[in-house]
Amino acid sequence: MSWFYLILAGIFEMTGVAMINSLHKNKNWQSFVLMAAGFGASFLFLALAMETLPMGTAYAIWTGIGASGGAILGMLLYGESKDWKRIACIAIVLGAAVGLKLVS
Incomplete structure (x- = not known):
């Protein structure tokens, strides 16, 4: 169950990051x-x-999901660069998180 919680934590981290960008652009209370709900x-x-x-x-995987997911959301939702070098770096971050799991 802990791994499920950790994946949920990463997904909510991605939500919080996406809402920072939304707040910066729209400046609305929603x-x-x-x-706040995403980060909470x-x-x-x-x-x-x-x-x-x-x-x-746990912390490394949580930040890996949040950082990689935030970058992917930026590419998909906000028109950020989809250059192969960015995608390769995301793969490295995710690979490192998986590596930590394998050696733990």
Whole structure:
């Protein structure tokens, strides 16, 4: 169940990051509420995952999902560059997170 919580934490982290961009562009209260809810849920699920997962592994995977997911959302939703070098770097981040799981 901890891995499920950790994946949820990463998804909510991505939501919070996307809402920061939305808030920057729209400056409305809905984006602020969704941003706060996304980050709040992210921290809640991260805390639940860390009840049984090692801190270093959980944090690295959480940030990996958030960073990679944020970059992918930027490409898909906000017209950011889809250059192969960016995609390769995202793959490296995700590969490192998987590597941490394999050696833990």
